[in-house]
Amino acid sequence: MKIVFVGAGNLATRLSADMNRTGMHILQIYSRTAQHAETLAKIYGCSWTNQLDKIVLDADLYVFALKDAVLPEVLAKMQPNNGFWVHTAGSVPMQIFEKYTSRYGVLYPLQTFSKERMVDFNLIPFFIEANTPENELVLCKIARAMSEKVQTLSSEKRKILHLAAVFACNFANHMYTLAGEILEEQALSFDVLLPLINETAAKVQIMSPKKAQTGPAVRYDENVIRKHLDMLSNPDTKVLYELISKSIYKTKIDE
Amino acid sequence: MKIVFVGAGNLATRLSADMNRTGMHILQIYSRTAQHAETLAKIYGCSWTNQLDKIVLDADLYVFALKDAVLPEVLAKMQPNNGFWVHTAGSVPMQIFEKYTSRYGVLYPLQTFSKERMVDFNLIPFFIEANTPENELVLCKIARAMSEKVQTLSSEKRKILHLAAVFACNFANHMYTLAGEILEEQALSFDVLLPLINETAAKVQIMSPKKAQTGPAVRYDENVIRKHLDMLSNPDTKVLYELISKSIYKTKIDE
Numbered sequence: 401m402k403i404v405f406v407g408a409g410n411l412a413t414r415l416s417a418d419m420n421r422t423g424m425h426i427l428q429i430y431s432r433t434a435q436h437a438e439t440l441a442k443i444y445g446c447s448w449t450n451q452l453d454k455i456v457l458d459a460d461l462y463v464f465a466l467k468d469a470v471l472p473e474v475l476a477k478m479q480p481n482n483g484f485w486v487h488t489a490g491s492v493p494m495q496i497f498e499k500y501t502s503r504y505g506v507l508y509p510l511q512t513f514s515k516e517r518m519v520d521f522n523l524i525p526f527f528i529e530a531n532t533p534e535n536e537l538v539l540c541k542i543a544r545a546m547s548e549k550v551q552t553l554s555s556e557k558r559k560i561l562h563l564a565a566v567f568a569c570n571f572a573n574h575m576y577t578l579a580g581e582i583l584e585e586q587a588l589s590f591d592v593l594l595p596l597i598n599e600t601a602a603k604v605q606i607m608s609p610k611k612a613q614t615g616p617a618v619r620y621d622e623n624v625i626r627k628h629l630d631m632l633s634n635p636d637t638k639v640l641y642e643l644i645s646k647s648i649y650k651t652k653i654d655e
Numbered sequence: 656m657k658i659v660f661v662g663a664g665n666l667a668t669r670l671s672a673d674m675n676r677t678g679m680h681i682l683q684i685y686s687r688t689a690q691h692a693e694t695l696a697k698i699y700g701c702s703w704t705n706q707l708d709k710i711v712l713d714a715d716l717y718v719f720a721l722k723d724a725v726l727p728e729v730l731a732k733m734q735p736n737n738g739f740w741v742h743t744a745g746s747v748p749m750q751i752f753e754k755y756t757s758r759y760g761v762l763y764p765l766q767t768f769s770k771e772r773m774v775d776f777n778l779i780p781f782f783i784e785a786n787t788p789e790n791e792l793v794l795c796k797i798a799r800a801m802s803e804k805v806q807t808l809s810s811e812k813r814k815i816l817h818l819a820a821v822f823a824c825n826f827a828n829h830m831y832t833l834a835g836e837i838l839e840e841q842a843l844s845f846d847v848l849l850p851l852i853n854e855t856a857a858k859v860q861i862m863s864p865k866k867a868q869t870g871p872a873v874r875y876d877e878n879v880i881r882k883h884l885d886m887l888s889n890p891d892t893k894v895l896y897e898l899i900s901k902s903i904y905k906t907k908i909d910e
Contacts, residue, residue: 632818
């Protein structure tokens with residue numbers, strides 16, 4: 401299985417690493433930014449390019465791991481070839497490939513990736529989709545080499561997953577950022593929150609987040625909420641505090 | 656060390672369990688709700704009451720683990736005694752005790768507690784405060800019996816910690832809840848998010864949340880953001896999506 405990565409960002413970095421680990425052959429890395437392509441290619445001792453027309457044509461699999469907004473223009477400039485084309489985006493329908501190639505699909509690992517952080521791919525749920533049952537089988541085999549948790553999912557459902565992931569990951573992480581800013585202003589260390597952050601994530605592994613919910617907003621404790629609002633110096637953070645508290649309370653009373 | 660718990664909620668349940676585990680003697684449980692007091696007292700084979708004037712007077716330590724709003728009225732009705740009185744609230748100043756007793760302090764474990772979930776107290780940061788150096792020493796010894804991480808902290812700084820904890824824990828958990836609601840509407844299982852939630856919390860143990868931030872809001876990817884807003888059926892959740900995305904983007908460009 402010879403693979404070309406189109407993209408060299410966080411996801412491309414981690415996914416190519418795990419494909420390489422499981423014995424697949426990374427043939428070439430493309431990135432618009434030469435330095436990104438070169439850095440990643442060096443790890444596999446493979447070729448790299450920052451020009452779309454220099455992408456090799458004889459790979460088995462082309463993985464498009466790009467920002468959603470960039471994908472259409474890149475696809476429009478790709479040279480035709482006989483490889484299997486897949487993207488890794490939650491919110492982009494599989495049909496984006498239709499005009500350009502005959503074998504295509506989606507390989508969506510539901511995880512947050514940073515270049516420098518290893519993750520255990522075996523625990524990552526992979527959602528796949530392909531334009532024919534044969535291609536689905538190929539893609540399933542590729543995903544199964546990395547993870548135990550592979551399932552097929554339509555583009556329609558995958559975009560729902562992506563939206564949910566934005567809340568569970570991106571937005572939860574931003575709550576950590578806001579907490580860090582509050583502590584920083586008072587010269588308190590973010591590290592004191594780490595056991596709490598861990599436990600908050602660990603709790604929902606065994607109980608629903610509704611059941612796990614604690615804090616002043618659950619009972620809409622106006623006394624505490626008012627004090628907290630007074631303490632917040634950033635007006636945007638103040639608005640968020642109030643709206644999220646109301647949303648927590650509403651969830652509780654709707655139960 | 657004979658201890659009375661005034662309160663039998665989540666925190667009282669877990670804290671009394673760990674005090675009991677480390678050899679302290681739980682003497683009595685008070686709760687306004689008889690059933691809550693009785694349930695907790697049964698675990699230690701100790702007495703319980705739902706009447707403040709039946710609280711025993713010969714304990715060494717009285718732990719007030721109550722909602723912030725309830726604490727003043729309970730204190731006003733307590734019989735005087737010679738015990739050491741402490742509360743466990745992040746946002747209540749230590750001086751609340753001043754009018755009622757001469758030996759007092761605060762024992763604040765920075766963690767989220769649910770009655771039925773055990774937590775490793777050794778990893779929990781305890782923040783203590785007392786009205787005299789002697790009392791601080793007593794409280795420090797009590798906290799050290801449970802945790803390696805004990806430090807003194809003023810009421811002023813403790814309320815900042817509590818505010819930060821609301822973001823890092825209560826609000827992060829609500830993001831999980833909103834994610835779960837989005838999936839539920841489409842008959843998708845919350846469980847697929849668990850590895851992602853775990854990794855999101857694990858990442859900030861080794862890198863700052865600002866550095867760990869991923870997702871469409873980081874680059875304010877209007878294409879994805881607009882699609883996501885269209886998909887959200889709950890108007891409150893829609894507003895939160897937009898404001899949190901803007902806050903993430905603002906954090907990024909302010910770097």
